[in-house]
Amino acid sequence: MFRFLAVLVFVAGLVAGPGALPAAYAAPPALTPAAVDDYLRTALDKTGLPGLSAVVTHGDRIVHAAGYGRDSGGRAVTADTPMRIASLSKAFTATAVLILVEEGRIGLDRPVAEQLPGFGLRDPRAGAVTVRHLLNQTSGLTDSTVDIGELGEAGSLAEYVSRLRDAALATDPGAAFEYCNVNYNLAARLVEVASGRSFGDFLAERVFGPLGMGHSAVRADQVMPAEGFNSIFGRWVARPELAGFLDDSGSGGVITTAADLGKWLIAHNGHGPRLLSQASLEVLHTSSPVDEYAMGWAPESADGGADLLVHSGNLFTYNAFQAIDPATGFGFAVLANSAALQDDTYDIVHGLVALSRGETPAQVGGGRQLFEAILGSIAVLALALGVAGVVRSQRWARRRAGRPWWAIAPRLLPAVLPIAVFAAYPPIISFVTGGRHVTWSQLTYFAAPLTISLSVLALAGTATVTARLLRLRSVRSVQ
Incomplete structure (x- = not known):
């Protein structure tokens, strides 16, 4: 049986690997809305996704934002269709924290315990965890040292923090990277305490509002996404997102649209309304001393050695991927109202990156x-x-x-x-x-x-x- 599975994984990897799109889809000298639209329509067809939305930005403008396919209600997906973006939310949380750092209301290198009443673990090393450790995912918290099931039943960020009393650290703070959603939910609660506002209200007033992201929130009762889909042997089945701590979550609660994400990408490329100083943007985008992960972003070496800043987002019925190219000023995001064994949003974004560089995108879909x-x-x-x-x-x-x-x-x-x-x-x-x-x-x-x-x-x-x-x-x- 294991031989079957090994062959299965190997063959699937070959299919999902690079290949060439037809010559008709080679990028023109300048990236045009028509070229992006043509590529995305082909991508939808090749991947068989039920629906997706995407945005490409350059400098201070949106090159193209659109939706393709259908949602679970049979409606056409557009650039304004709300979708959950899962862990892309972490960059929003990190940005909120840095806004308060610039205002002197949060100390990036001060211990969390000094700034967040109610925070405490059974591990004495918790007193050395700083806010920077949370955002860099180097606090020592891991899925194996906390009760993830109990945390998922929390009704608020305050309750979430209170349920961490029996948690421990796997390593000394700052010693190693371990991706753990708890870090960003602690950071979101810190935003609430430092600002005196709910996390959702703070994002609305200090992030979504200034950027003009009018269809974005961290609560489903404010912006309601349609149900997503799962693929079961080639058939897409609409399903409600798996229950868990989503509303007000700093690790994965943001609901937004492709059009709104375009404004977000422009801001993180240093254009449009200023949420942060350039120095703070560089802090957000810079890797920690122990891992490439930065603060809701991670550098990724693209073909040719040029670095992108990227982050993926994966829930149980939604996938998303975002990237910015500091060298060219391009930004990209693709949202899918589905989740399967393969996340096609990653490949689609990298195809768009190739188009922006005048290269031929790799084949997507089929895996x-x-x-x-x-x-x-x-x-x-x-x-x-x-x-x-x-x-x-x-x-x-x-x-x-x-x-x-x-x-x-x-x-x-x-x-x-x-x-x-x-x-x-x-x-x-x-x-x-x-x-x-x-x-x-x-x-x-x-x-x-x-x-x-x-x-x-x-x-x-x-x-x-x-x-x-x-x-x-x-x-x-x-x-």
Whole structure:
């Protein structure tokens, strides 16, 4: 079975790798709205996404902002369709903190405990965690040292912070990078305390308002996105976003539109209304001493060695990706009202970057479709093998009736292995994703095809083992 999965991952990686778009989509000397529109329509078709919206900016202007496809209500997606942007929210939270740092109301290198009443962990090292550590994700907090499930049930940022009393640190503050949403929810609560405003109100007054982002908020009762989609063996199914701490979240609560994100990207390229000084923008965009991650942004080396500043956002029914190119002044964002085993927003943004540089974009799409086709084939094969195992269990038992149990057990191992893998499924995925906390309910969303295939394998193995053991006992009782 593991050989099947290894081949599956290898082949899917090949399909998702670089390829060339038709010559008709090569970028013209100057990036035009028509060229961007043509590329995005092709991308929608090739990826098979239900809908997406995108924006490209240059300097202080929006080159192109538009939507493509449909939402869960059958309406056309436009540049003004609200979508959740998940962890792209972190850059908004970091910006809010730096606004207050410039005003002297937050100390970037002062301990959080001195500035945030109610903050405390069972780990004495928590007193050394600074605000900079939170924004650089170097505080020592990890998904494995906090109770993610309990935190997800919090009703406010204040309650969220209060539920951290039993948490600990994995490392000394500042010693290592570990991506953990708790850092940015603590930062959002710090904004509330320092400003005397709710986090959502502060963003509305000091970020969204000044930039003219009139369709943005951090609460679904203020800006309501339509339901997103999951792909289940090629069929897009509309589903409500998985319940969790989203409203007012500093780690992933922002709901916005492509048109609004265009204004945001212009600001982070140093144009338009000034939220921060140039010095503070550079602080936001500069990596920490221990990792490339900055403050809601991370540098990424593009083809040719030029650096982008990027961040991805992944929820259970939404994906998003944003990038700015400081060297050229371009900004890019792509939002998708769907989540699957492959995030196509990353590839689409990088295609837009290539267009902006007069290069031919790499091919997008195809990886998800092939990946799910292979998984579906594995599920069908597993079902057939399970039926065959049950049907042939009588013959299997007769051949082994006289053998000792220690000699029979290895013969059952191939059927038992899928059961063991499925039983350990969430911990395995948590390990593969670098220690991120993963639950069974989460694995029924974007990973649904993989979860279904593994469950069919486990059921087939269970049926085969059960039938063989029952038949073996029956045969031995007769003898």
